[in-house]
Amino acid sequence: MSEPTTDRRAAGVAALAPARRLGEMRHLGLLVALAILVVIGLVTRPENFATASNLVSILSLAATIGVITVGATFVIIGGGIDLSVGAVMALASVWATTLATQAYGPWVMAICAILVGTGAGLVSGWLIAYGRLVPFIATLAMLVAARGLAQRMSDRRTQLVQPENAALVDLSTTRVLGVPLLVYIFALVVALGWVVLNRTTFGRRTYAVGGNPEAARLAGIDVRRHTMLLYALSGLCCGIAAILIMARTTTGSSTHGDLYELDAIAAVIIGGTLLTGGRGTIIGSILGLLIFTLITNLFILNGLDTSDQLIAKGLIIVVAVLLQRRNLKERST
Amino acid sequence: MSEPTTDRRAAGVAALAPARRLGEMRHLGLLVALAILVVIGLVTRPENFATASNLVSILSLAATIGVITVGATFVIIGGGIDLSVGAVMALASVWATTLATQAYGPWVMAICAILVGTGAGLVSGWLIAYGRLVPFIATLAMLVAARGLAQRMSDRRTQLVQPENAALVDLSTTRVLGVPLLVYIFALVVALGWVVLNRTTFGRRTYAVGGNPEAARLAGIDVRRHTMLLYALSGLCCGIAAILIMARTTTGSSTHGDLYELDAIAAVIIGGTLLTGGRGTIIGSILGLLIFTLITNLFILNGLDTSDQLIAKGLIIVVAVLLQRRNLKERST
Amino acid sequence: MLVIKGIVKQFPGVRALDGVDLDVRAGEVHCLLGQNGAGKSTLIKVLAGAHQPDEGTIVFNGEQVRPASPIDAIRLGIATIYQELDLVDGLSVAENIFLGHEPAKLGFVNRAAAGKAAREVLERLGHGEIRPSAEVGRLSPAAKQVVSMARALSHDARLIIMDEPSAALAHDEVANLFRIIRELTAQGVAVVYISHRLEEIREIGDRVTVLKDGRTVAVGLAARDTPTTQIVSLMTGRNVEYVFPPRGGRTFGEEVLRVENLTAPGVFSDVSFSVRAGEIVGLAGLVGSGRSEILEAVYGARSATGRVLLDGRPAGRGVVGAVRRGMGLAPEERKAQALLLDQSVTANITLGSLPGFARFGWLDRKRERAEAKRLSEMLDIRPPDPERPIRTLSGGNQQKAVLARWLLGGRKLLLLDEPTRGVDVGARAELYAVIHDLAERGIGVLLVSSEVPEVLGLADRVLVLREGSVIHEGDAAELDEHRVLDMIMNGRAA
Amino acid sequence: TSNEPAAAPSSAAAAPAPAASGNDQPGTKVTIGFSAPAADHGWIAAIAKNAEATAKQYSDVDFKPVEPTNDINQQISAVESLIAQKVNALVILPNDGQQLNQVALQATEAGIPVINLDRVFPDKLAYRTWIGGDNYGMGVAAGHFIGKQLKDKGVSNPVIVEIQGIATLPLTQDRSKGFADALKTYGFSVTAKQDAKFTVETGNQVATSLLQAHKKIDAMWNHDDDQGVGVLAAIKEAGRDEFIMVGGAGSLNAMKEIQSGTSVLKATVTYSPTMASSAIRLARLVAQGKGMSDLVENSVPQSITLASETITKDNVDKYLELGFES
């Protein structure tokens, strides 16, 4: 083989930034957007924005949906979509706050929420993987049914966490180093999600299943089982989120998590994950989510009129993504 | 060439329904689901269900979102997604019912609605096609901004169609052969949509752009321009839908069309269109939509509680799609 | 080692396999031959557990087996390189190679081990320059093919099936592939090898099984000694001259295409040439020499500096203008770049000339179907039903449909990138005739092929490319294969 | 509706000029934080407008509204940020009293008096004063009006239809309960009920199907006049007029329908958004440590419940200026 040619090709390949580095560069756009928002905050509300308590408040606000976003990132990288997240969280919160469950104390309540979430995810996953339902439809059905069930169980009432189970609420009120416990839980879930996605066979196979399911199957991966597990994982995250929302609101309610599906998916996509699957990062999703949360926070601090907020929000989304797009060329849904 | 073998294989081919026929068979599942619902209606509410006035009322209910579904079908076949439909319809309805617009009479109101809808669609389309924004994000931004603008314009009030413009409301109240005019408009939009999708180069290109944009580009199709036009078409449909909702509710309001995006997309997908693009039919989408509308109608006729409605709806969606899946094997988002 | 008897596989409407027999011995290279659509890929998918047979038995290493899934086949020791590149674009080279059998502890991937093992396999394949951490989606088709091979080698397989592994490879790469195959067979590994290039079969094969219309028509022929005419007539059921149509007799008209100083930094530089009406100009070069990119730049699908003149006027901006002005490109990767897999053969064929079938945007579907039918018959696309989804056609037949697309709509200049990739011997001869016929009707053709004999046999004039530059231009008649190979590999200008 | 040609009463009408009492004299400067659900509904919009308009009337009030939202989680954050800004008083209309209870409690503990508007916090420690409408009373008023009318007509076994607002809100359940209880005193009961979402469109959709389900109706109660616009459109489209209808909340549009006398809408029971104006005044008084001058007591009372009045053709003129635009 002629050496020069090989060298040139090697050079060609080497000249290309490897996937991971590119991935980080892609986050640059998001970081820039985030930085701009921070600057806006500092300029418009110097006395309120950069306070520790405001930062904590931003993170607390982001925590619930953040946990859900981690699960959604897996599902979307795996080529699917989960519209049921908010409803499943609501159902888990209601189930965990029924008097029957509350009788067993906070631990059982937490486990109950997690089991209900995971169970709902398994059902969606089974329908998609083995029942061959389109994910959009299967999880839409789950959304509708879970909300209905939550309303039924709660008789459409908001269910208070009983005083004897206040330990659960402590997650929101107890602070370690000034930061409420639930923010730590959020951080932990993000970290675990990152590790699973990047360092385990499960994570790497998720990319394969989403990127090219036929190739994954031919490589000997049990695509169906994996798909089902992805939705179970998303359900698990919804269960954890249910614990957080119970802590924050001291209640279980069928109305919790309304429209979370849109917010979670939007965060994931702004974070650079393609709806077509096979690509994406947890970090990107979380940055996407923080951008959303920061926008809301800035609006609150500045007391903008709602209609103007909505208009501004639309524009900011476009700009944030345009910033990020600079580094991307792929087309997707 | 050995004749017998060829013949045998050719015979096999003849036995196979051609692609088109297969498409129609696919609707069989939907038709069966629809038939089952009709039977349920006949059995549970014999005196109310099969009346002409109930059928008309189902069609009237379906008309607004039906028109939007036609546009959504184009966008989704073209590989995109439009989350802004409900908000754009709301904006068009508000703009058309401002006192300034209403001063010019019903025709100008209708034209205003259509222009606003199409304009919003063009903006989304431009952002997606030329600004390279992901459709999900671009149209989510449009959703948020359009709702904000609608609130701003209307000052968050419900705007009544003035008595002197009652001609617009007549679309809903005037009946020809017992059927309100707006049902005819719905039917006309469906028919036109079908013709454009199946009989014109625009339709054919839509399938190409959604199925394989790179191939479409290399075949000389202006993929960007076409993509932009698809969203404009969707916006146009939202404008028409705005006229219908003004006629039905006698108002323009920023709250109109809440969550239409989910319903429209769900109808399209239940109808057999893949979210990945390149496939789908108008008829399927409309059947999907009718199933949804029929379910709600049956529930209300039978006085079911909304919680139970939701649970049942989830189950019915799954069953309807399972029925339809029988004829399909592809996997998709 | 492997004995297959009476395998039947039915698809909706097609009996793809209709009683196939095959026996493969340890340490041999067993070649599968057959026309496009004969059932080769389907057969190996049955072996690999990707399809379930309707009837028949498979005996592997003395035991009757029935691989229910790819995992089963891999566990049995059967590794497969599939015809369609089945890699995951978003993952790295190493991750692709070890997909499904990652070196891992408790579910955690040992990335160092994976990287090291990947490097070893790649080096063994002579491609140490492909970095295990590179993202597969950014590799060239040839490099992807190498990764596919590396994956097959990474399994400790007793039987390796290769479905047209050389289709995306150039001459030197094929030699490399053969070296590996010889190493494998020396260790007692059996190889099932599929290719449409008879000369490869002769070089590497031990025995040949021929499939036709889903049936075995000959077993265990000697790969080296069986006369070509016999093989071809077994495959096609008739006698096909595996030759090029006679050169000459054509007169060239006006210059249709003039390319001046075309440059795309890092890919090709300062390329100038012209194509006249009725002339076939061939681009020869190694994979990676920039031929595809030149075609794309001429077509307006890739940005480059320099001038492209069509009929003496600057070509319009972009592909849309190029197509409107009478160009057509049959791209290299048909699945990714050319096909609408869900659509019918007809819709695929007419895609490039829709305006010609429409009045005020309204399609004349009858005429569309008639034209598609005419072209299907002309190119012998099988099965002969233009209303079938193109997805259900074999690779070679899909390729013919791509070509058919540009036979419509009165093209002046056709850019053909590897037009016979994956096309069988019989159909290839037909395609050659079609290309000649086009030229005779005054169409200019710019042809890229990795098969030097094809370039020399078809083209009137040849440009030899090396590392993005034209190093030779001359009459095809004055060149021979040896000289061209010498130029493209060693850079020695004639 | 904003575009009523004769939209004479402006939102200022709902926030009448300061009463001529010493309380209106400027006092210490106070900052009042305000948080309410998203204003995509005429009634809620009126609440926001009234609060703002009232605050503007006082030179000693610095009004700080935060982004209205329908997401609990966000409303909690919004209130947290107001606490962090150390406002002098908070006026909160929670999306759900139970769910915002904890954060209201935090505010109270931080020394910020909370004026609870409309939807009530379950924990009395969480707020200083509650002011709101009487949801149960609204249902009772509607039930009595319908019961009496039907009794007078001598209808037996009447078909009574109820269109609720958002079903998951406690206030909806209270209204329904009051309605059923009042009807019971006449020996009547609700034949069918469905919930809408306080929007014109959902009111229209639900009414369209309900009218199909019941070919003959005697009376209908619609909880909310905003969605009532859609309900009335559906009734007109179906060409039905055999029943009497009662609305809820008391929008200007509803009052005009009642006034016309030709509409099926014969009455509406009030649930007036003027309560927001009062809430701001109360917040100011509490923050300044003043009492209510008409009361003997030195400080503002712990709870104030507005009465739900029944507006009919006979008394509508008196109410028109308090009607809010849908």
Ligand SMILES: Nc1ncnc2c1ncn2[C@@H]1O[C@H](COP(=O)(O)OP(=O)(O)OP(=O)(O)O)[C@@H](O)[C@H]1O
């Ligand atoms: N999934 C499928 N559905 C329906 N028909 C199929 C499918 N896959 C293959 N076929 C049909 O089966 C027959 C055999 O196809 P196969 O791909 O095995 O041919 P091949 O010998 O590999 O051809 P080539 O040389 O072109 O690759 C063809 O007629 C093809 O159209």
Ligand SMILES: Nc1ncnc2c1ncn2[C@@H]1O[C@H](COP(=O)(O)OP(=O)(O)OP(=O)(O)O)[C@@H](O)[C@H]1O
């Ligand atoms: N995605 C890419 N990013 C960067 N460089 C690339 C990419 N694809 C190809 N190249 C480089 O461009 C040059 C030409 O590539 P390519 O393999 O397509 O050439 P070719 O002559 O057309 O070969 P083939 O016979 O495979 O068509 C090579 O140097 C290659 O490394």
Ligand SMILES: O[C@@H]1[C@H](O)[C@H](O)CO[C@H]1O
């Ligand atoms: O309490 C109010 C009103 O009663 C109105 O009818 C709807 O919104 C609720 O919040």
Ligand SMILES: [Mg+2]
């Ligand atoms: Mg093949």
Ligand SMILES: [Mg+2]
């Ligand atoms: Mg190439």
